[in-house]
Amino acid sequence: xxxxxxxxxxxxxxxxxxxxxxxxxxxxxxxxxxxxxxxxxxxxxxxxxxxxxxxxxxxxxxxxxxxxxxxxxxxxxxxxxxxxxxxxxxxxxxxxxxxxxxxxxxxxxxxxxxxxxxxxxxxxxxxxxxxxxxxxxxxxxxxxxxxxxxxxxxxxxxxxxxxxxxxxxxxxxxxxxxxxxxxxxxxxxxxxxxxxxxxxxxxxxxxxxxxxxxxxxxxxxxxxxxxxxxxxxxxxxxxxxxxxxxxxxxxxxxxxxxxxxxxxxxxxxxxxxxxxxxxxxxxxxxxxxxxxxxxxxxxxxxxxxxxxxxxxxxxxxxxxxxxxxxxxxxxxxxxxxxxxxxxxxxxxxxxxxxxxxxxxxxxxxxxx
Amino acid sequence: xxxxxxxxxxxxxxxxxxxxxxxxxxxxxxxxxxxxxxxxxxxxxxxxxxxxxxxxxxxxxxxxxxxxxxxxxxxxxxxxxxxxxxxxxxxxxxxxxxxxxxxxxxxxxxxxxxxxxxxxxxxxxxxxxxxxxxxxxxxxxxxxxxxxxxxxxxxxxxxxxxxxxxxxxxxxxxxxxxxxxxxxxxxxxxxxxxxxxxxxxxxxxxxxxxxxxxxxxxxxxxxxxxxxxxxxxxxxxxxxxxxxxxxxxxxxxxxxxxxxxxxxxxxxxxxxxxxxxxxxxxxxxxxxxxxxxxxxxxxxxxxxxxxxxxxxxxxxxxxxxxxxxxxxxxxxxx
Numbered sequence: 233x234x235x236x237x238x239x240x241x242x243x244x245x246x247x248x249x250x251x252x253x254x255x256x257x258x259x260x261x262x263x264x265x266x267x268x269x270x271x272x273x274x275x276x277x278x279x280x281x282x283x284x285x286x287x288x289x290x291x292x293x294x295x296x297x298x299x300x301x302x303x304x305x306x307x308x309x310x311x312x313x314x315x316x317x318x319x320x321x322x323x324x325x326x327x328x329x330x331x332x333x334x335x336x337x338x339x340x341x342x343x344x345x346x347x348x349x350x351x352x353x354x355x356x357x358x359x360x361x362x363x364x365x366x367x368x369x370x371x372x373x374x375x376x377x378x379x380x381x382x383x384x385x386x387x388x389x390x391x392x393x394x395x396x397x398x399x400x401x402x403x404x405x406x407x408x409x410x411x412x413x414x415x416x417x418x419x420x421x422x423x424x425x426x427x428x429x430x431x432x433x434x435x436x437x438x439x440x441x442x443x444x445x446x447x448x449x450x451x452x453x454x455x456x457x458x459x460x461x462x463x464x465x466x467x468x469x470x471x472x473x474x475x476x477x478x479x480x481x482x483x484x485x486x487x488x489x490x491x492x493x494x495x496x497x498x499x500x501x502x503x504x505x506x507x508x509x510x511x512x513x514x515x516x517x518x519x520x521x522x523x524x525x526x527x528x529x530x531x532x533x534x535x536x537x538x539x540x541x542x543x544x545x546x547x548x549x550x551x552x553x554x555x556x557x558x559x560x561x562x563x564x565x566x567x568x569x570x571x572x573x574x575x576x577x578x579x580x581x582x583x584x585x586x587x588x589x590x591x592x593x594x595x596x597x598x599x600x
Numbered sequence: 601x602x603x604x605x606x607x608x609x610x611x612x613x614x615x616x617x618x619x620x621x622x623x624x625x626x627x628x629x630x631x632x633x634x635x636x637x638x639x640x641x642x643x644x645x646x647x648x649x650x651x652x653x654x655x656x657x658x659x660x661x662x663x664x665x666x667x668x669x670x671x672x673x674x675x676x677x678x679x680x681x682x683x684x685x686x687x688x689x690x691x692x693x694x695x696x697x698x699x700x701x702x703x704x705x706x707x708x709x710x711x712x713x714x715x716x717x718x719x720x721x722x723x724x725x726x727x728x729x730x731x732x733x734x735x736x737x738x739x740x741x742x743x744x745x746x747x748x749x750x751x752x753x754x755x756x757x758x759x760x761x762x763x764x765x766x767x768x769x770x771x772x773x774x775x776x777x778x779x780x781x782x783x784x785x786x787x788x789x790x791x792x793x794x795x796x797x798x799x800x801x802x803x804x805x806x807x808x809x810x811x812x813x814x815x816x817x818x819x820x821x822x823x824x825x826x827x828x829x830x831x832x833x834x835x836x837x838x839x840x841x842x843x844x845x846x847x848x849x850x851x852x853x854x855x856x857x858x859x860x861x862x863x864x865x866x867x868x869x870x871x872x873x874x875x876x877x878x879x880x881x882x883x884x885x886x887x888x889x890x891x892x893x894x895x896x897x898x899x900x901x902x903x904x905x906x907x908x909x910x911x912x913x914x915x916x917x918x919x920x921x922x923x924x925x926x927x928x929x930x931x932x933x934x
Binding site: 346361363366367369370374375377378379496510511512513514515516517518519523524525526527549552562563564565566567568569570573574577581582 | 701702703725727728730731733734735737738741742743745746747748787788814815856859861864865866867868869870871872873874875876877878879880881884885888
């Protein structure tokens with residue numbers, strides 16, 4: 233019944249309270265005390281690991297979390313409705329000027345469809361329809377499709393398109409919240425995936441160059457190649473951030489998540505159009521597992537430590553409410569302050585912020 | 601695995617929607633049907649909300665956004681609207697087999713009725729519905745004071761009788777001759793409206809069930825649309841609107857749904873997508889404004905419900921006391 237059992241940690245209320253107060257300090261002392269609030273876990277990454285896929289990547293974090301992503305593309309026939317074809321024929325016969333223009337207009341516009349990208353996330357210990365894989369898949373798909381650049385590149389001609397299958401496998405058990413890792417692995421796989429070069433023209437049956445050296449990258453490398461100003465150069469990357477009191481901590485581990493006030497996933501991509509920093513393309517709040525932690529019993533309410541057990545339930549509730557400001561662990565209530573959202577996003581997208589750092593780090597893997 | 605084995609289902613691909621002769625013959629006809637926003641950019645749609653409509657549930661509520669103008673010109677309604685029903689079971693003890701839980705376990709189930717949208721939904725929940733369920737759970741988890749009900753669970757069951765579409769139906773027909781190829785198809789703009797509605801109606805139902813909360817949570821949506829004239833310029837002509845109806849807008853650039861606690865100025869759920877740029881704050885603020893608008897309705901409705909309840913209670917008590925005093929010597933028969 234508990235959906236977030238994977239992140240449930242076995243810490244006592246006293247331990248939770250201790251961890252929280254050390255994270256709330258300024259500067260925060262994290263569980264791994266060598267790391268600052270913006271430091272990520274170290275990782276090993278490689279790409280082109282699967283010979284049968286158009287692009288693939290594997291990333292292993294130093295805490296044992298490991299993910300593998302394969303990108304495969306297939307040519308698929310676009311579904312066309314015959315009636316609309318008739319409509320177009322008639323329009324050309326009738327030479328309705330207005331509508332011819334309209335049709336032309338449509339041709340230059342975005343031609344890609346959201347259904348052309350299919351993503352599946354597999355996490356050991358979870359079924360396909362469990363909340364976590366579904367949530368992760370929809371967050372990843374959403375950020376991937378947000379820019380619109382990718383799905384337009386999948387368009388071949390009016391009768392055919394590429395269908396992109398992105399299969400994400402978490403090889404290790406879900407030790408901590410795997411969203412950021414999965415997104416980084418997907419980013420690397422997409423960055424290095426290539427599609428065969430098209431030789432046929434216009435609406436012919438598509439024919440491809442069988443020379444793999446001639447293939448075109450799914451995400452073009454040079455910035456000049458992409459048409460239009462809106463085209464994004466690189467796939468998005470999702471950054472996980474959590475808030476404890478006034479502190480913002482990036483890439484939290486499992487134990488740190490258990491004391492978070494709020495958790496936010498920010499998907500961003502670095503844009504070619506704006507000179508500074510990254511662009512946000514999706515934000516989602518994630519339910520912090522701290523809501524499910526056991527609450528502490530203060531000595532004053534515990535008969536074993538010389539306290540007095542409250543006489544009635546109402547009495548117990550009032551005594552609990554008075555405890556809110558003390559150090560006894562109570563699961564956080566409410567959501568996050570609006571200003572905090574702004575602060576987190578600013579730390580992610582600003583020039584030299586977290587997003588840029590991550591994207592550049594992944595880019596350098598590809599180059600080096 | 602995820603397929604429905606108990607019923608005889610239609611082929612999964614479905615059939616293409618009918619194209620009416622007039623849209624083909626008359627060139628400008630389809631265009632003339634396109635709905636446009638008649639409200640101001642900051643004006644919300646009117647909502648109807650009622651609590652306590654399912655007697656057997658411990659709490660329930662119904663939310664409806666009535667269709668503003670029902671054009672009789674075509675069979676297909678030009679604008680979609682929202683009808684959501686929510687019922688709450690519990691808090692009730694967990695089954696014996698369940699492991700110990702120190703707090704109230706919340707389960708949210710969001711289901712579209714098969715006829716809720718233009719494309720038919722199956723009986724088994726698909727990934728979109730599960731995703732909505734997770735969003736709703738996030739929105740409610742922070743609001744409920746869960747530690748007061750150890751070892752118990754509560755189920756929030758939502759059925760969407762009519763849901764907002766992702767775009768205007770005409771776009772699906774006219775664009776590039778590809779089935780379902782409208783710019784809105786699969787973009788999920790309508791889902792944000794559905795989520796905001798789900799949050800509001802669930803909040804009303806929770807209040808009706810009498811579960812302790814830190815504040816009344818309310819959903820709201822805001823969006824940024826591009827003007828079609830300046831489509832190439834990225835931020836030019838971008839207008840912020842509250843409570844967007846996706847079928848009225850051709851080009852939505854970004855949208856945001858929030859679950860907002862007005863009393864604490866906090867957000868428990870934020871779902872935002874699209875080309876937001878570097879600063880999401882104006883959009884979030886817009887969505888919270890929309891949420892505050894919905895909250896005023898929610899407050900009124902709850903107040904009315906409580907008044908009606910207590911009025912009924914006092915009258916009942918009066919009647920009971922009256923009947924006690926007057927008919928004291930009734931002999932029990934049978």
